[in-house]
Amino acid sequence: MTDGRRADAVRAGAVLAAAVAQIAGSPLGTALAGRSVGEVSDATRALITPAGYAFSIWGPIFAGALAWAVYQALPAQRGRAVHRRTGWPLAAAFAGNAVWELVFPLVGDRVPVLPAVLLFAIVAAAATAWARLQAMPLTGLPRLLPAAVTGLLLGWVTLASAVQVASAGVALGAPAQGAAAQVWAVVALAAVATLGTALVRVAQVAAGPFALAVVWGLLAVAVDGGPGVVTAAAVAAAVVVTGTLAVRVAGRRGRGALLVG
Template sequence: MTTNGARRDGIRAAAVLAAALAQIVGSPLGSALAGRSVGAVSDETGSLITPAGYAFTVWGVIFAGSLAWAVYQALPAQRGRALHRGTGWPLAAAFAGNAAWEIAFPLIGVSVPLVPLVLLFCIVAATAVAWARLQELPVEGLGRVLPAAVAGLLLGWVTVAAAVNAGQAGVALGAPASGTTAQVWAVVALIAVALIASALVLSARAAAGPFTAAVVWGVLAVAVAGGPAPVVVTALAAAGAVAVALVVRTVVRRDPVTLLVG
């Protein structure tokens, strides 16, 4: 490897590690700056597709996995792997975006809600790039599992979170939080999440298991939150549709371990 190549790998590895740490401290920092937590703003702007509170514990799993992978890919023997080169910068951008969102949402989630929403869609885009690249990279043993799990879980969760945040932004801007119009919007949003997630699962070659788990976790939590019957039924149907898509893809995929795990 050339000196320039090694330097670029080192810079990328350091950026991933710094961004993984930043997203861990972003939430308490944002709460301290705003004087209120992400949860408090979420409650204030809650829509019919805001999941039950327990669902957000998935961030703990994502953060732990992200940090573990960030440390692993920073090891000298790992920096030059094609897997880490292909997924490093997109995931670093996603982690940094998470940190920015965690600061912006408590500060301006009510007054300027479109800014956190745009940040979240940027996080989705960055994570989707990493996940798409993962599909094209050759399987290289157990060292592939960690970044695959991180990318899959993060993309699955932020796919749901983007719809949730859009609903919260609408409420913050004056849209009704309940009633017929709110129910119609919630049903449409859940159907959109189900269609997008199912399409990604059916086209996946790797890491579809973590992705599906995160999506199903999120939409089931919408049902558990106990909204109007049409929203609850649609959330349950969305979870079922994505799970069925994974079963179908697993049956037709010749390498189910890579599909399900990474």
């Protein structure tokens, strides 16, 4: 085996192992801590914590990640440029998810800064894969799977990072309710809308999955039934991101690539 093929095999194996690890991470973390991610999240609930159903988005993310991990590990696929460019960043993001799922139930309410730092690292890894995908000339399945997975993952963790910071604040003693909490919630939602809109505006591929995940989370914040100003801000943020995507799609050829990958 040549050095290039050996490196491809190592990378492909790392992606596959990390994709499996993030699926196993949540039940393992619950078993080790004696409590679930949801229980810790409820104990440090902030005004921008989405309704519980929103977290079901991890199902498609995990399934897509595993499907891509298996596909890119096939001998004929390992050397493709798209897999070489996105493999290590996505492996890092998946592994980061697995570690976060272990850490958050254990210390999420006692050392909340640690899972927050981990989540920002996951965002950075997913964003690196996303950026590398934008210039890839491939079409079809070789890019569709990593593009869709990366878009969904980056969109969700973009919102989740804001929620994590808010929850960490509550765990550290910041008020969970009241005027100050509402102001910070609106600022956080505005930040998510600004970042989400900016990425949709510059995206060349997979803007659809990214925007879908962001809007899914924002609407779940609105559905959660918090103060009216927070609900309005969440809905407005979702409308802005959706509108930006609609404008991009309406004025562009190759809409399929922009929307999906």
